[in-house]
Amino acid sequence: MMLRYALRTVRDRKGGFLGALLALMCAAALVTACGTLLETGLRGRIATERYAATPLVVSADQNVHRTTVKHRGNGKTKVKHKAKPVAERAWLPAGTADRLRNLEGVRTVVPELTFLAEPLGLPSSGEDDGPPSYGHAWDSAPLTPFALTAGRAPASADDVVIDRGLAGRAGLTAGDRLTVQSTRAPRTYRVSGIAAPRGHGELRQQTSLFFSTAEAERLAARPGQVSALGVLPVPGTDTGLLKERVAHALKGTTAQVSTGDGRGPVEFLDAAGARVKLVSMGGAMGGTSLLVAVLVVVGTFALSIQQRHREIALLRTIAATSRQIRRLLGREALLVGAVAGVLGALAGLPLARWLHGRFIDMGVIPATLERTAGILPACAALAVTLLGAWAAARIAGRRIARLRPAEAMAEAAVERRRPARGRTVAGLALLIGGGVLIALLGILHTEAASAPVTFLAVVVCATAVSLLGPLLVRAAAVLLAGVLRMTGHVGALAAANIRGNSTRMASVVTPLTLLIGMTCTVLFVQPTLGDAALAQAREGTHATWVLGASRGPGVPPAAAAAVRATPGVTAATEVVRTTVRVGLTKYPAQGVTAPGLDRTWDPGVTRGSLAAFAAGTRTAAVSELAADQLGLRPGSELKLHLGDGTPATLTVAAVYRRGLGFGDLTLPHDLVARHMDNPLAATVLVAGDASRNELAAAVRPFPGLTLVAPETADRLQADRRQENAEVNLLAMGLVLAFTAIAVVNTLAMSVSERIKEFALLRLAGATRRQVLRMLRIETLSVLLVATVLGTGIALAVLTAFSIGMTGGAAPAVVPLVYVTVVGVAALLALVATALPGRLALKARPVEAVTSR
Secondary structure, eight states, X not given: OHHHHHHXXXXXXXXXXXXXXXXXXHHHHHHHHHHHHHHHHHHOOBOOSTTTTOSEEEEOOOEEEXXXXXXXXXXXXXXXXXXXXXXXXXXXEGGGGGGTTTSTTXXXXXXXXXXXXXXXXXXXXXXXXXXXXXXXXXXXXXXXXXXXXXXXXXXXXXXXXXXXHHHHHHTXXXXXXXXXXXXXXXXXXXXXXXXXXXSSOOOSSOEEEEEOHHHHHHHHTOTTEESEEEEEEOTTOOHHHHHHHHHHHTTTSOOEEEEGGGHHHHHOHHHHXXXXXXXXXXXXXXXXXXXXXXXXXXXXHHHHHHHTHHHHHHHHHTTOOHHHHHHHHHHHHHHHHHHHHHHHHHHHHHHHHXXXXXXXXXXXXXXXXXXOOOSHHHHHHHHHHHHHHXXXXXXXXXXXXXXXXXXXXXXXXXXXXXXXXXXXXXXXXHHHHHXXXXXXXXXXXXXXXXXXXXXXXXXXXXXXXXXXHHHHHHHHHHHHHHHHHTTOXXXXXXXXXXXXXXXXXXXXXXXHHHHHHHHHHHHHHHHHHHHHHHHHHHHHBOOSEEEEESSSSOBOHHHHHHHHTSTTEEEEEEEEEEEEEETTEEEEEEEEOOTTHHHHBOOOEEEEOHHXXXXXXXXXXXXXXXXXXXXXXXXXXXXXXXXXXXXXXXXXXXXXXXXXXXXXXXXEHHHHXXXXXXXXBSEEEEEESOXXXXXXHHTTTSTTEEEEOHHHHHHHHHHHHHHHHHHHHHHHHHHHHHHHHHHHHHHHHHHHTTHHHHHHHHHTTOOHHHHHHHHHHHHHHHHHHHHHHHHHHHHHHHXXXXXXXXXXXXXXXXXXXXXXXXXXXXXXXXXXXXXXHHHHTTSOHHHHHHOO
């Protein structure tokens, strides 16, 4: 019976349930999209290209491992093993191949070298738009397999074979000259041949350049090591059995054996690392979306049920029990949730595809990580939507269902003067919880730890505003009463409406507060961190000029040497950047050359000395944050794993305060560069009185290098940080869009229910213009309250974030951006009230009053 009545109610009150349907549908679409990204990070396929003809690939372990043993009181022990990926490619000893060549079923073992090799001087379409380029030895061509389509194999150190894709993009043929920037100084090679994969199309995700074996070993600069081993089996050999034999032969080493789709992560390390990033982003987006969705959906259902207060009260007077009312509301919610869940899940699939494409375009994830389009995220979204709708309806209708019939009828006629005690207590508890989260932000010093707490604090505080909304609105009505009365009788009527309908007004304040608070936090978090980092970098950079690469992978050592030899140059510091792990914790690190370091760089040493760091080859300088986290001081031993996982033990020589500007760890240049995929300097800091023309002449033989002033380099660095901020804005933009839709939805619902009220005002003599003016005054008053609350929440959160991350209470708030945020919120609010208001006033007053 309740289900049949719920169906009839939904059918007869389509307009009342439309707002809830829209909120739930948006929530389902967000959950589906975020779930798809999460599933892609967990199970996304990374297809191989270079190893297409190689059933088994042996590679080095790309993780740092840590095993902990806990002894329990009952004599038992608990062993826990954790692993974290390293930032650069880990290499294998070349002698590993000797273990495999004589195994049964192995036809041949092909050593693979993969190293930086980027063509220079190509047309813009060939150089800027092409995929990343890697160098290999021609001996490894059978792994794909590549076959010559023109010319011959590289026979000398001056020869190179290029793939057909590069030849087509750059218009190159056999016999042409090609300059290649690899790990050493750029060199011009003769194109001895052009090759293409045999049996399938071109490589889509990379460009391959093949050198002679001796030249490839020189460029790889990893003597006695290989990046991987390709195991080619005897025809007819079972791959599974051969994998077992190979794994057994490698027992006692850290080498890994990969087959099938497992070969892709070996070939594309960036895609394997992007999986972790995508899981983190999908989880963070999904979690925040879910919290916002719960808050919005509960508010929408509360407003919908409030509009039906009289109807529910009448049901109570004709003997409907509290249990029946709860069941009715629950079934209505399930019906709406089922429709919204299906529609939202279907809409979430193209949304996930669009998000995945945008992340690829922005460089967040590589194109080699294929999107997983499974049914699990859609099913999860449907289940979450059904559960959320049912729970929201039960929470919103809990009180009205418990009231006695007479009390229900009384409340249907006149709004309660005070909100329920439980609501107030819950609101105060959440307000305290939000304060605790904000205080916690002040003691968190890493972005990974503070970012989720930042957005959680905003949502918790907004939820507290939702519960305490009626009290806040009444307090605001008292404060605004004098100002509103100055606008005349219409303003006085608006003030009375705000004061007398505080619950309805509070349902509008909540999404507006969330929109303003969340948007300001998203927009100003990254600038707060970026401005502090930029200020520290400017204070600590004493160079006269900064040499960088406008085209190409970096500044080769030969170019830095040419700069040092220029008359007037007193120091030239090469800087490389990577990520290392101390234990399992990831730290940004830079490697710097020692000679003349104090002339180009000042990190703000507080303990130890820069001279002691520069004097050693196994020394380290650490930021104050890293020193506190790791318990380090000058003279301490620092054990870490370099970019490729190689362990190293260093001695701390200095502790500095400008960690945001220069990273947490500073290490010797040669030590860091030897364990990087790209050992070229990101920048070279140049000190002295040499002119720009003199320096430009010194680096003219090295194409793609640019000489700029430190201020220009700072701007370029700020632009790169802005790109990262745009990624975060895209990630949270969907949540903001959902919140904006909720604002429009809630305002439209709030206005559309007031048709009879507007009709009575018209019958009492008010004109349509006066009613619309009253509506605008109410909207602007509510917007003012929401702006104050949202701004206060955002300012408190940003200030705490700034204290924790930069050490000072200096959030970077751009006035023009803030005014734009408030302006957009005002525009949404005014449009969302004006349009439904005009529609509501179209009906004849007498007909509107007498309608059902």
